[in-house]
Amino acid sequence: MRIEYIPILKDNYVWIIINDDNLCIIIDPGDYDSIINSIKKLNIYPVAILITHYHQDHIGGVKKLLEIYPNLFIYGPKKNKNFKINKICTNNDYINILNYKFKILSTPGHTSEHISYYTKPHLFCGDVLFSSGCGKIEQGLALKMYRSLNTIMNLPEDTLIYCAHEYTLNNLKFSLSIFLKNKEIFRIYEKVKKKLSENKCSLPSILKIEKKINPFLNLGKSEVKIFTKIHKDLAFKLNILLKLREMKEKYK
Template sequence: MRLIALPAFADNYIWALVAEDGNAIVVDPGQAAPVLAAAAQQGWRPHTVLLTHHHNDHIGGVAELQAQHPGLAVLAPDDPRIPQATRRVGDGEHVQALGLGIDVVSVPGHTRTHIGFHTAEHLFSGDALFSLGCGRMFEGTPPQLLASLQRLASLPAHLLVCCGHEYTVSNAVFARHVDPANAALARRHEEALAMRRDERPTLPVALASELECNPFLRTHTPAIQAAVSAHLGRELTAEVDVLAGLRGWKDGFRT
């Protein structure tokens, strides 16, 4: 299947996996217009929609897509804030769309019902995991967020992370502030800057790269633990406290 990143709003990505027959899986269509325009221009049609969480910039275009494509399947977490769902899916389920096997993983933290979807090649992480960052804890708790990030980190490292926003460059600035000696992170930052100068997406990115570079996936390492402890002025020994401190630091970080 062909993977397409469709820009939406200021910095969102809607993802599409297009099969050879022209049917497509669409992930988190916060707007219908980019999907409908790309489908018309490129000769494909939405068949199945996957939704990771209830925020409007991820689900706002679903109703219009359903109106344009009657019978559109919409797979979503069990959350009444997503009324457009035609099927509710949860942790550990394996579903099929266009002959493609898709596994569902529960990743609360950003929201309480957030889920991710992964195939044999791609991880659609919504706002649970960004390149070099993770989503704010709007509804979840640090233990939930830590467990979710650990679950994502345990997935096959070759998976290509397809997240919901183009935040890589801004995340890199914070990540390098926290982890300045990380050579892999420095290379990823320079790569991302070059991509954006050329108006290219910095995504998808291999999970293996995130495991090397993303401080939110590295809270078990001495480098990140020492940095957060120094920032807070007290030694942290529990990884959940390191993650909570890191997330709070990022929430208030200004360049």
């Protein structure tokens, strides 16, 4: 298995899984031109599309890709009005593509239908989890987001996290404003800053590291409680998640 990334739009990544025969799987194709150019450059042929959720920046290229590759098999979390989903995926389903076995994880919160694709040790998690951050929470879905983050937390620590946006540096700045004495966050911040200055991708991250640097995976830590001004030991972590995400939204 070889995994490539395609930068699209403002800060999205499309992930491409390529086998030894140069057949590939496209994850969350939010654009068309950039993907087609990369397909030609890499000399690969797409056979399937995996969709984590139906925001336009994750599906914007699907229709045109289907015009060029009409036999593309599309996997997604539920029926979609704009194009046919060949396989609707639900929690704990298993799918096999190009001899790669993926487990479907239900990870709502960013949207109600959001799913992630896990093929050990790789997790393609769309917009539910970012390096040192998490996605925006759709109104009324905070509890589901909390459970989704816990679902990911329970995966093996060597899990590689492939999220769909390059938010890492800004997220790390936010984390540093919470964990003022965390040398690991500062070390990774400098590493990511260097990568981005060289026009490289900061991802994937590793779950073991995320557990150390991601405030959304450390809702019970005293630093997070102090930062959100929710100090009580019995404070429900859901309240902290909501407050923390609200503060991240305002952070510049």
